[in-house]
Amino acid sequence: MTDAAMTVGLLHPGEMGAAVGATLVAGGARVRWASEGRGPETRARAEEIGLEEARSLEGVVRSARVILSVVPPHAAAEVARAVGALGFTGLYVDANAVSPETARHIGRSVEQAGARFVDGGIIGPATRQPGAARLYLSGPGAAQVAPLFSAGPVSAVVLDGPVGAASALKMAFAGWNKGMQALLASIRALAIAEGVDAALLSEWALSMPDVPARSERAVRDNARKAWRFVGEMEEIARAFAQAGLPTGFHEAAAEVYRRLAAWKDGAPPGVEEAAAALLAPSTADRPLRGSRFSGRAAPKT
Amino acid sequence: MTDAAMTVGLLHPGEMGAAVGATLVAGGARVRWASEGRGPETRARAEEIGLEEARSLEGVVRSARVILSVVPPHAAAEVARAVGALGFTGLYVDANAVSPETARHIGRSVEQAGARFVDGGIIGPATRQPGAARLYLSGPGAAQVAPLFSAGPVSAVVLDGPVGAASALKMAFAGWNKGMQALLASIRALAIAEGVDAALLSEWALSMPDVPARSERAVRDNARKAWRFVGEMEEIARAFAQAGLPTGFHEAAAEVYRRLAAWKDGAPPGVEEAAAALLAPSTADRPLRGSRFSGRAAPKT
Numbered sequence: 001m002t003d004a005a006m007t008v009g010l011l012h013p014g015e016m017g018a019a020v021g022a023t024l025v026a027g028g029a030r031v032r033w034a035s036e037g038r039g040p041e042t043r044a045r046a047e048e049i050g051l052e053e054a055r056s057l058e059g060v061v062r063s064a065r066v067i068l069s070v071v072p073p074h075a076a077a078e079v080a081r082a083v084g085a086l087g088f089t090g091l092y093v094d095a096n097a098v099s100p101e102t103a104r105h106i107g108r109s110v111e112q113a114g115a116r117f118v119d120g121g122i123i124g125p126a127t128r129q130p131g132a133a134r135l136y137l138s139g140p141g142a143a144q145v146a147p148l149f150s151a152g153p154v155s156a157v158v159l160d161g162p163v164g165a166a167s168a169l170k171m172a173f174a175g176w177n178k179g180m181q182a183l184l185a186s187i188r189a190l191a192i193a194e195g196v197d198a199a200l201l202s203e204w205a206l207s208m209p210d211v212p213a214r215s216e217r218a219v220r221d222n223a224r225k226a227w228r229f230v231g232e233m234e235e236i237a238r239a240f241a242q243a244g245l246p247t248g249f250h251e252a253a254a255e256v257y258r259r260l261a262a263w264k265d266g267a268p269p270g271v272e273e274a275a276a277a278l279l280a281p282s283t284a285d286r287p288l289r290g291s292r293f294s295g296r297a298a299p300k301t
Numbered sequence: 302m303t304d305a306a307m308t309v310g311l312l313h314p315g316e317m318g319a320a321v322g323a324t325l326v327a328g329g330a331r332v333r334w335a336s337e338g339r340g341p342e343t344r345a346r347a348e349e350i351g352l353e354e355a356r357s358l359e360g361v362v363r364s365a366r367v368i369l370s371v372v373p374p375h376a377a378a379e380v381a382r383a384v385g386a387l388g389f390t391g392l393y394v395d396a397n398a399v400s401p402e403t404a405r406h407i408g409r410s411v412e413q414a415g416a417r418f419v420d421g422g423i424i425g426p427a428t429r430q431p432g433a434a435r436l437y438l439s440g441p442g443a444a445q446v447a448p449l450f451s452a453g454p455v456s457a458v459v460l461d462g463p464v465g466a467a468s469a470l471k472m473a474f475a476g477w478n479k480g481m482q483a484l485l486a487s488i489r490a491l492a493i494a495e496g497v498d499a500a501l502l503s504e505w506a507l508s509m510p511d512v513p514a515r516s517e518r519a520v521r522d523n524a525r526k527a528w529r530f531v532g533e534m535e536e537i538a539r540a541f542a543q544a545g546l547p548t549g550f551h552e553a554a555a556e557v558y559r560r561l562a563a564w565k566d567g568a569p570p571g572v573e574e575a576a577a578a579l580l581a582p583s584t585a586d587r588p589l590r591g592s593r594f595s596g597r598a599a600p601k602t
Contacts, residue, residue: 248549
């Protein structure tokens with residue numbers, strides 16, 4: 001599968017997709033991407049790492065034996081459906097942050113269209129540093145996909161589990177990492193709202209000395225990607241529901257990231273600025289799910 | 302206020318109350334407790350640290366100029382009401398893990414009965430190690446209470462804020478500490494349910510090396526106290542609602558601790574055993590609040 005003739009389709013070369021694409025190219029694959037409807041940043045990344053442009057999705061589907069989907073979670077099922085509708089019969093890898101249930105649903109949809117399905121989940125930052133990120137793979141075709149990643153920087157790890165296992169691992173990892181960061185940002189917002197933020201930082205300095213800096217990072221590192229985390233938190237809530245666990249952690253985390261979504265791709269806010277957004281959601285915001293409380297404090301100004 | 306004649310009432314000498322009581326005794330106060338309805342462990346602790354037994358709550362109220370309430374959060378308002386109903390006119394300190402709103406409600410109830418009110422919140426473990434725990438105090442009478450704690454081991458910190466500030470600080474601190482531990486225990490349960498726990502521990506060992514041990518502690522250190530954390534998580538959800546923040550984190554945390562409540566005062570479970578309880582709530586368990594999902598996976602056996 002790693003011979004020079006292998007053509008892989010990559011949907012899409014966003015930040016994480018570009019790290020995956022660079023790995024595939026380094027391993028000797030021809031990597032095609034669909035440029036239709038994509039922005040200039042995506043094109044610049046694609047050209048920089050040596051991807052071949054196919055204008056349309058159909059152009060990718062016709063030439064690729066393997067297609068990797070690396071998209072925001074809310075788009076994962078639709079991308080799979082579109083690939084299936086174009087008659088793809090190769091190996092389809094969903095590498096997205098979706099629940100095991102959603103992964104199985106996507107798998108059935110591409111298999112019904114005549115393709116084979118491999119479940120995937122990427123853990124680690126979207127950099128091109130060797131060893132920074134891992135693509136976990138599961139399901140019968142997983143061992144065929146892994147050699148495409150032999151050159152790095154993204155490495156592949158085949159899990160001994162069915163379709164759903166790679167997605168479950170991603171849900172568990174991100175459920176802690178992004179869930180706890182949403183909680184931590186909310187805690188700072190509560191302390192600021194109540195006028196006890198300085199006292200909280202002093203107490204943490206005594207008893208949990210790493211937490212003040214972690215709470216700053218929870219805001220600074222996540223605000224520009226928050227728009228993309230909303231769907232991921234909803235998928236994690238779905239995975240919790242499927243396992244019989246309470247869904248509130250990640251429904252709340254989705255709400256936190258929704259309120260931070262305005263910083264998409266911009267300079268990150270400070271903790272106080274982020275707190276103001278968390279405490280004063282827009283009036284267009286949908287009512288809180290999961291609240292036992294009939295009322296809600298008036299937004300602060 | 303620290304002269305030998307000062308009598309302080311302590312409701313009740315549980316584990317944390319005993320650390321507070323030992324501090325008051327060390328500072329020279331006479332400390333009375335109400336033995337009516339309390340168990341043998343409480344009596345043993347009270348005798349060990351030199352508290353004076355008053356059989357009834359009335360006996361405490363009649364002799365004390367200051368009363369400290371150190372009880373599980375769900376009992377805080379009722380204890381204050383009972384003290385007020387007995388005509389207490391001294392200084393009443395609620396040191397419990399309640400929301401600022403609940404603290405203000407308790408304050409109004411004791412003030413209407415003729416007493417003065419100080420808001421408090423205890424942060425730190427219920428040990429008698431010097432410096433381990435701090436009683437934060439806020440409101441007009443706070444500076445009068447602090448000298449009672451001059452001898453330690455529990456120290457007092459007066460916040461520059463109104464009634465509600467000390468409770469808010471406690472909510473923020475416990476909202477992170479106990480909220481994130483409930484999340485972490487749930488994440489292990491999800492990984493176990495999906496058969497990816499070993500893979501998660503391997504990934505954490507690479508990318509977040511302190512998390513495996515933290516997840517073990519989240520179960521081991523909390524299970525025997527979980528019954529008491531349910532009300533505390535509900536108070537934190539209330540504080541979040543009051544500030545306009547999403548309540549789901551701590552509604553879910555309350556549910557997690559509710560499912561662990563069976564280990565009250567017993568030997569703690571391992572992670573797998575705790576996961577089984579988290580994944581298979583009893584059928585008497587109330588339906589999940591806050592779930593957007595109409596169905597819920599059948600409890601695993």
